[in-house]
Amino acid sequence: MMRGVAFLSLPSLVLAGCATTTINVPEAAIDAPAAYAADLPPAGADALWWQAFSDPVLDELIARGLAANLDIIVARDRLRAAEALLEAERADRLPSVDGAAEAGVELDDGGARSTASAGLFGSFDPDFSGRLRAEIRAAAARYAEADYLRADQRRLVAAAIASQYVEYRRTGAQLALLEESTNLQRQTLRIVTLRFEAGLSANLDVRRAAADLAQTQARLGLIEIARGQAENALAVLLGETPGRLVIAPPGGRSTIPDYGQGPPIGGPANLLRRRGDVLAAEARLAAAAARVGIEQADLRPSLVVPGSILIGDGTVGGVFSQFLASLGAALDLPLFDGGRRRAEVDAARAELDASLAEYRQTFLEALGEAENALTAIDAYRQRAEALAEAIEQSETALGQSNALYREGLASLFDVLDAQRQLISSRQSLLDNEADLANAFIALHMAAASDNGGTSIPSSS
Template identity: 80%
Template structure:
């Protein structure tokens, strides 16, 4: 028996060297563009991108959010589970040994006697088919995917906190703008009322001015709703109950935080190397290739080498009096299964092709988001310049309209129209600043700029 086992071990080493353990990971089939189509903004230091807002309140919120966000916590636990599964798959490549001790009582006409027998039972799979190696590679790819998905969750959470903070600041600026607009319209209403009382204006003018004032004041509730939603979203992102989050007041005026010089964007090829969801898609592609190897391994012979050591002759006193060791081998040769195994290989190969398509799509979507953000940055900057000019001209027009109205040379309609234009331009400027800030957030999130963390894939090397 032992000689046969050694012969089988030699054969298994030869067969194992010839076996194909897994399918090769296919090439992506496309090259990333060398440069972005749109112009890149100037870059600064390679710090976490949100530092370019120079807003300590935002820095604190993101730091707290990355530490307390529940989606990140869930992704971390899934990474722990993937790590445990990888260790389990690696353990299958080692010999397995179990111990057993049996005891009992036997009774007959001569009385009762106790029995006992013990032993060690083990087995080893030399993996001549390559299945175990492919399963390890699949588990390693799953672990890599889980780690990349955790990093991607950090990317998404940081961007979401920044976007909700911009909305929170936008609504704060809107409240101040509403107060300024209300004060402006109240002044107009007082002037119109005085002119009406002096017989210089019609009651229709008073009603028009009052209607404009009421229309502006009606926007207060909508702003408060948007502000509460942004605050509650920030609380959830930071693992806190809505309404229980304390946000420090902004430093300086209540306006939209302006983006300065962020970290370099790099080239589109950088998306393939550092964007976590693209890397996770690549890991899924590797896992699908390993699954093809697992299914192909079922087409080849498999070998298991069992062994045992038994102690005892059945009596308690003779537990260590007898020693019996056995070593064998079981070779499994797949012959006929109606085509099931090859169908499973075909299914795994189709899944591999699907994973390749998903990998390409993930990259293209990431590239499109980055390109859209770059176009948005340029457009919102130009829009901001135009709106600043519009505000300047609207303020001058309102001043002239008020002066002419007091002299009776212009109608109230001219004054109210100038007011509406000024209020609208100021509101559009706030929205444009928020859109510009969100475009920078989207750009650095899409380009996977530094978030101050690194992936730990050291387990794959062990």
């Protein structure tokens, strides 16, 4: 099948230089396929993807996690710090003014005399070299990165909560299945015991049936461990103390939540505009390009305009007798540094190349995650059909082997083997249902289906 290819390039924030600093950034074309290799599942309403589970308990847990998860809070605080640093860089474009005052006592032949002085000292950098503008662009890119990482943390937390909730529901379904399996094996043990007491079978058959029952009962501890781990993981994701989380039980029999039709995931190109980690890598590339501009600015002359106003040499409480004002210009001309500035530019360009490779790698990993999830969904659906057939055949085989065993036409080994196959097939189908649910979670996490996206802040 022929598939088109879309070439998407970085925004102007990365590719455009400023009026005084030329940045030769290679165009970061991303080879984004026009469609995924695997087939997409049918899409439903354009809503939050986890709502396709139709599970109010899960909806509540994710809402609580997005409001209280500590990793999200950390990302939000780092965004505030990045915003403050961006404002600090922008403030460097404005004049700065400081004040100073002093008072003292002078001793001479005429006695003591109190003196005082006060002044204002300021400077202004007209950014003749373009360094300040490049620093603002770098700070704006760091702010954008922090914003995207905050959004990406929400993506990761929502998916982690959903996945742990599926595991919690899996353990509940496993407990229910364990109860069914032990009841089935107790029934077999009762039949074998009656036959032994009637002299129709050996004591060895009783011991085999009892061993199978004990082996199944031994799984209880492992399921309880997994259940406790899922509960504690959910507590941490919700920013709560492990061991104290209370999850409202789902209505009816404990089963794996079934995924319906989620929102459309779009094509691979959507990953470039919705995945927070991909957008953060793009912002890091923009910051690396700005750092090239910063280092290039050091190759050009820089100009600073200092000024001061000073009054003083008067008595305290009297009238100042001196007034002095000055305004100048300081021009810094880079002449010779042994090649240090050029080397720093080369280092910044190398970092830019590395950031470009990291950006492409991040996109490829995101695309791989989506493709893997789509492949898994298709495989788990096909496997579910085969396992359902295996369960049906195993139930029939167990019924026949039980009937033949009662008539003495089959051995207990045949009964136990059919029983084990049925229990194993039921467990495999349960696990497959959980794996399918997790594959849908992985798909929408990879596609960032619920990410609203944020534009890169202006660097002007």
